Amino acid sequence: MTNTPTEVIFRIRRFDPQADGEPHWEEHRLPYTTGMTVLDGLRRIKETASPTLAWRSSCRMGVCGSCGMFINGRPRLACNTQITELNTNLVLVAPLPNFNTVRDLVPDLMPMFDAHTALHPHILREDVGEQYEPTGEFFQSIHEVEQYLQFSYCIKCGCCMAACPTYATDPIYSGPMPLTQAHRYNVDTRDGGFKARKKDLAGERGPWRCHYAGECSRVCPKGVDPAKAIQLMKRELVLDYLHLLKHGCPSKIMGKPAGLKRRDGVSDAPAPTIAGAPRI
Amino acid sequence: MRDQRWWTWHIAASAVILVFLGLHMVIMHLDAVIGIFNPHGGHPIEWANVVERARSGFFMVTYIVLLGAALFHGLYGLRTILFELNPAPALKRGLNAVLVLGGFGLFVLGTWAAWQSFVLATTQAVAHTL
Numbered sequence: 001m002t003n004t005p006t007e008v009i010f011r012i013r014r015f016d017p018q019a020d021g022e023p024h025w026e027e028h029r030l031p032y033t034t035g036m037t038v039l040d041g042l043r044r045i046k047e048t049a050s051p052t053l054a055w056r057s058s059c060r061m062g063v064c065g066s067c068g069m070f071i072n073g074r075p076r077l078a079c080n081t082q083i084t085e086l087n088t089n090l091v092l093v094a095p096l097p098n099f100n101t102v103r104d105l106v107p108d109l110m111p112m113f114d115a116h117t118a119l120h121p122h123i124l125r126e127d128v129g130e131q132y133e134p135t136g137e138f139f140q141s142i143h144e145v146e147q148y149l150q151f152s153y154c155i156k157c158g159c160c161m162a163a164c165p166t167y168a169t170d171p172i173y174s175g176p177m178p179l180t181q182a183h184r185y186n187v188d189t190r191d192g193g194f195k196a197r198k199k200d201l202a203g204e205r206g207p208w209r210c211h212y213a214g215e216c217s218r219v220c221p222k223g224v225d226p227a228k229a230i231q232l233m234k235r236e237l238v239l240d241y242l243h244l245l246k247h248g249c250p251s252k253i254m255g256k257p258a259g260l261k262r263r264d265g266v267s268d269a270p271a272p273t274i275a276g277a278p279r280i
Numbered sequence: 281m282r283d284q285r286w287w288t289w290h291i292a293a294s295a296v297i298l299v300f301l302g303l304h305m306v307i308m309h310l311d312a313v314i315g316i317f318n319p320h321g322g323h324p325i326e327w328a329n330v331v332e333r334a335r336s337g338f339f340m341v342t343y344i345v346l347l348g349a350a351l352f353h354g355l356y357g358l359r360t361i362l363f364e365l366n367p368a369p370a371l372k373r374g375l376n377a378v379l380v381l382g383g384f385g386l387f388v389l390g391t392w393a394a395w396q397s398f399v400l401a402t403t404q405a406v407a408h409t410l
Contacts, residue, residue: 170364202284209364234287241288 005032005089010041012053013094014104023101026050032083038071038091039078042105055105062221065155068162069105070094075159077221096162112161115174119182119200124193125250136253138190144251151184151229153222160216160226166209173209174200176216176226183229186236189251198240207233290356296349300342307333334401340394347390355383 008030015023028045039057046053055078057067062080069078072092083091099107125131160176161167167175174182182201185191200206207230216226239245262268307317311324320328333339359379363372 166364170366198284202281204283206283208283208287209360237284238288238291241284 004084007089008032008036008041008083009090010045011090011092012042012045012050012105013092014053015095015101016052016103017101032089036083037079038069038076038081038083038093039067041083041091042078042093053105054103063155065157068096068107068157068159070096070162075162075219077157077159080221096158098162098164098168099158107158107162109158111171112158112175112177113156115178115205116156116181118205119174119178120193120197121178121181121185123185123188123191124196125190126192127250130253134253136255138251139254140189140251144189147187147189148184150224151180151226154180154184154220154224154226155222157221159219159221160224163215163219165213165215166211170209172204174205176210176230179207179210179233180224180226180229183233183236186233192250194240194247198237201233202237206237207231210234286356290353293349293353293356296345297353300346300349303342304346331401334397337398340398343394344391347394348387351383351387351390355379 010028010030012026012028013023014020014026028041028049030041030044033040039060042053042055055067055069057079058064059066060079062077065077067078068075070076070093071078071081072086072088072090075096078093083089093105095101095105096107099109099111102108123131154177156177158177160180164176166173179201182197186194186197210227210230212227212231214227217224217228220226236245308324311318317333318324318326318329319332320326322329359375362375367375
């Protein structure tokens with residue numbers, strides 16, 4: 001933006017389900033300060049004018065994924081959105097669409113996390129003993145890491161879910177975030193949980209309803225490409241149906257390097273703080 | 281499992297449609313360049329050319345395969361659109377039944393028509409020869 005505003009107008013959608021029949025808009029005017037983000041503005045409003053205003057936020061640096069909001073018609077992180085990048089001094093702030101509202105700018109993200117949990121978003125291996133008491137490191141090549149790396153940057157903010165036109169109308173569809181995370185683990189060579197996830201993915205909750213609108217990828221504040229993950233997952237499941245998918249064994253376990261000696265002056269690792277944790 | 285299976289067949293059907301619809305386009309619109317399927321010359325839909333193709337076993341099979349692929353591909357797409365309206369589970373089952381029975385009925389009808397045209401063209405060709 002070439003013209004820096006002197007004043008910023010915040011229009012915030014307020015809704016208290018215990019007191020309000022319907023949501024209403026509240027307007028606040030603030031002086032612009034250099035580097036001001038939407039979250040900065042909300043904090044100022046809460047401190048000076050509207051102490052009951054509710055939202056979620058934590059890290060203030062686009063890492064925790066708490067402050068996803070619908071800002072000027074697009075799901076964004078409030079902490080990561082500077083006023084100047086909106087190209088207007090009018091800031092419309094509402095809770096993320098496609099979720100019920102707990103209060104004001106706080107969406108109920110539980111349906112998203114329920115779908116996420118159902119798809120086993122973690123490493124699953126048959127050798128459970130090795131998983132929980134590893135005897136070495138799981139080997140992965142750089143190429144294998146690149147298969148899932150970008151998808152692991154997801155911070156579960158829910159912006160992709162709020163932008164998804166299919167999730168807006170279809171309560172059965174798992175949505176971009178859970179599907180991306182399922183794909184993230186499916187292609188992780190340390191993981192052997194494809195069959196467990198397939199129980200859900202091969203059915204109605206899977207990626208089949210995705211229209212490839214691509215909005216999820218456009219709005220992701222971390223640059224993750226959920227639309228790509230969903231298309232790759234479709235291909236993976238088709239290949240699986242045709243028995244053409246290579247189910248590689250989970251990656252090999254690397255033994256301890258032999259012949260290495262601790263450098264002088266480097267002390268031993270501290271004792272494990274968790275009872276029963278193995279000493280590697 | 282069902283959606284995984286149906287989606288795979290949906291994609292396979294699209295590949296079949298691409299090939300056979302491509303063949304149809306070539307026959308109908310590139311006749312000046314590739315006239316092999318129009319042995320009598322002239323327009324591809326002239327009676328003699330139509331009969332010539334209709335009495336070919338290859339074309340009869342082609343028509344039936346294209347019909348099956350197009351019906352499955354189209355009806356599965358229609359099912360996807362209808363299911364996005366979030367019908368009740370009972371209505372979903374009803375829609376599935378209607379689409380399967382309707383598709384099967386149309387396939388049988390189309391197959392019968394292809395077979396009849398093959399028989400008719402073959403008979404006419406024989407009569408013409410006699």
